[in-house]
Amino acid sequence: MKHSNDKPISVKPIQGNNTLKLIICALGIFVCYFYYGLLQEKITRSKYGSDDEKFVYPMSLVLCQCIVNAILAQILLRTIMKQGKDTTRISYYSSSALTYFSAMVFSNMALQHVNYPTQVVGKSCKPVPVMILGVLFGRKRYPVAKYLFVMTIVIGVILFMYKDKPSSSTVADKPLLGWGEILLLLSLTMDGLTGAIQERMKSEHKTQSCHMMFNLNLWSIIFSLSAVLVTGEWLRFLNFIHKYPYVTYNIGLFSILSAIGQVFIYLTVADFGPLPCSIITTVRKFFTVIASVIIYGNIIIGRQWIGAAFVFIGLGLDSFYGKSAAKKK
Template identity: 50%
Template sequence: MSKLSNTSDNQSNKKLIICFFGIFFAYFLFGIIQEWITRTEYGELKERFTFTYCLVFFQCIANSIFSKLVLSYEKTKNDGSNKWLYPVCALTYLGAMLASNEALQHVSYPTQVLGKSVKPVPVMIFGVLIAHKRYHKAKYLAVLMIVLGIVLFMYKDKKTKPLDDPLPNHPFALIGFGELLLIVSLAMDGLTGAIQDRINGSHNRTNPHTMMYLMNIWSCFYLFFTIILTGEIFEFALFMQKFPNVVVKLILLSILGCIGQHFIFTTITNFGPLKCSIITTTRKFFTILGSVIIFSNPMSSRQWLGSVLVFIGLALDSKYGKEIKQKN
């Protein structure tokens, strides 16, 4: 029994490592191409690509087609998961993404990244409250250490405010509309993770591509009405006619999105949304850390402390990361 258990654990660890690097590389390239699309100035008038809803809509279409093709190839039987939860899950998923994107209109990108670094905390809290998950005490400590370490690593000191600045200096002055949107986004992330936990119950574990297909097809449904009602689809069509070379970039983005989502949903169905949120959060940390090391940039004492906390937290998570028991 011990040999079988060790073999199973080794296979599970290998799958987790593959998922980590799959998510890391797919979304690393995804981010580069997305920035290429949205930051390029097109034509003589230097127009920008600002069609967020359409961008997400066509990514969801590509993800739906990809997952449906995989399901057809696998000929997967019905998994018995609660299909009625998918439209709710897709709604919270889109809510988190749209709130996060809208927050960028009111806060800086580093602030948004810093805020989203706390994502594993609401995912864990809502998982315990809604999906009735239970974890080893060390797991809670591990998540807190990872989040605190990333926040310490990414936080940048703000410039000292002039004495004659008329704005109030109390803590509540730091919370504006952008910060509230980030809180909404984090809450939606937590709800999404909890609903995915309920879908992926211990007795009816779903197929990753079934979850991927149903989440994306419902997202397509919501976004279709959004781009029609806002009129964004018509502006997007005109932009594509003027700059058809953007289509190639969108196809590359969709391919990388399909690969990234394949690994994300594989992680969720095999290891849970919390593990997935830890991977996606630490991915940003390792990207920045790698950049610091490669280009020999100096690290402050706070960043060194943050790095140590992240690695200790990851070590604790790898040892005590399994769920204890699910309540009935």
């Protein structure tokens, strides 16, 4: 006989299914973005042909990437991830797409001046502009621990990017910030603005993942297509891939991995929260730096390894303990 106060027994297999799903998402993010990073370096830093030409078409590369992202998002919206009606304002999508597009272009342009490990470590400073813009424009307050973790990241980046003065007085001193570092700063600023706008989208309209992925990339296609047409980059890009057709395969695979990786990130954040996603992406960045050093022979001195350690320790601590909800002033 069943008593009225009997409670249903929780079913354990659900936890097992969630664990399996998290493992699949983690592997998806790691594999996709690990090879994405290696392909990005191969495309942008390789020398092509007997004349040692370089790939200098960052807006065209972003255009290819956004087209594949938008196509995949639309397929998911029409099949297995139907998310209902989207009420997000067009102005939010267009403005966030502009900063999102700009961040990717600046990041790709930076690779023409710095190696991939420098780009990865520099872009790991993303929490800094997000926090600053949150304080200045979102009127948020963060716990003291958050500031300490972000300061650890900043110290690590300074150690990594600091340029030693040449031993010979006949050699001109290099500036602390070269074009590569300036472009990374611009990319980080755009990342911070994108994050601030997306926070408003989520708080005001509860924007769903696939709707955001599709519309963000759709508007980015409009901006990048306009940019390559106005600057004439599209013609130079087509001539380049006609001259070196094998680069088309790398660009196609690069774009596909970007799109699939985005889906795994959205799934991880939606089902498990930002903490596991932050941990996975931090580990991925660390191993990508190591792979870049081994595969492409990028040289990193001892001080830079210490700086990289500071960065990834700061990111790890921020992922575990710095995600407390920011309070409004």
